[in-house]
Amino acid sequence: MTDRIRAFLESARPEGPCLVVDVEEVRRNYLAFARALPDSRIFYAVKANPAPEVLRALAALGSCFDCASLPEIRAALDAGAAPAQISYGNTIKKERDVAAAYALGVRLFAVDCLEEVGKIARQAPGSRVFCRILCDGAGADWPLSRKFGCTPAHAPEVLETAHRSGLVAAGVSFHVGSQQRNTEAWDSALESAGAIFRTLAERGIRLSLVNLGGGFPAPYRGDEPEAERYGAAIRRAILRHFGNRPPETIIEPGRGMVGSAGVLKTEVVLISKKDPAETARWVYLDIGKFGGLAETMDEAIRYPIATPRDGEPTGACVLAGPTCDSADVLYEQTPYELPLSLEIGDELLIHGTGAYTTTYASVGFNGFAPLAAYVI
16 A cells, blocks of 8 residues: 555545545556566556546556547547557447547457458458457466457458458457466467468568557565566567567556555454354455455455454454345455454455456445545
8 A cells, every 4th residue: 555545544534435546656557567568558458447537647658548448438538648549459349339439530449250350341441450369368367268359270361351351450469367477478379479470471461560468467465576577578478489570569457557556445344153153254344246346256356455453363254245145255265364353343455456446346236335436
C-alpha cells in the first residue's frame, strides 16, 4: 500500500467497502514497462481498470490502448488518445460496432477466424488486422481458455484471406495467460509467430507486427519477477525466432499496470464456526465475488490481506462474502491464515486489487451497492 492510499483512508474514512487507486503507482508501472521493453509500444488493456483518471494519466505518458468494446474506445479517446493509438482487440465484435470504430478513426483490429475478417473487410476497408493464435497459458495463475484464438496452423489462411480482401495483414497476437509467472512463457508463442511470418512470406505477404499480449503479473505473493526479467526473456526469444529482422511489437499490460496501484477496504461482518468442534473459522466480509473479487473463482488469484492485528497468532479461516449465494466464498479449498484475535467490525485491506475489481463488480446483486472507487 502506498503512503498516498494510507493517508487517504486515514483522512477520508470512506463508508463501506471501497477501492482506492493511486495513479502515481500506475505511472511508475508504465515507466517500468517502457524501460523493460523499450522497442515495444504499450497498449494498456482498458478492461483492467477503465477509470478516467487512470486513462488520462496513461494517455499523458504516451500510452496506447487495447479496447474490447466501443465504450472503451470512446473512453480512451475522451482521455486524450488518438485513434491511431487504439487497437480494437476483442475478436468477437458486432459488425455495426466495427463500422462505428472505423468511423471514429480506429484502424487496427483483432481477428481469429474467417468470419471476423469478413466483418472488418466490409466495415473497415483498408484497416490493419492481426490474427490471434491459441496459447496454452502454462505457468499462469489465471490461464485462458480456447475462447479466443485459432490454431497456429489456421492463422496463415486467416491472414491471407484478410490480404485478399483488401485489408493489411499486419501480423500475429497471442496471450500467455494472466498473472504469468514464467518469464520464458512467450518463447513457444513467438516460435509459432515466426513460423507464420515465414509461411506468409512464401505467399508473398510480408507481416510486420507481433502483439505480445498481456500476462505481466501484479505483486500478490511478492515473488513475482520484475518487468526487466520479462523484457530480457522476450528480447531473447524474439532474437531466437526472428533473427536480425525483428518485427514491430506491442504489449498489452492490464493487471501488471494497475493491480499494484489499488487497495480494497473491507469490513468483517461475521466470524463464526459451523460446529464448535471445528478449527477453521468462517470470516464473512462486506464484499465478495459479486462485489469485485470475482477472480477468487477457483481460488486462482490469492490476494494479500492486511489486518489491524497483524503480528498476532493466526489460525485458518474460510473467507466469504456477504451475499445470499452459496458461490460467494473466496477461499475455502486452501483456508486463509488470519489473526485469532480478529473481531467483527475490524477493517481489512486487500492489496493488489487495482485490476479487475470495479469492472467485475455487480450492479446491485442482493441490493448491495456497486463497489465504490476513488482514484487519488
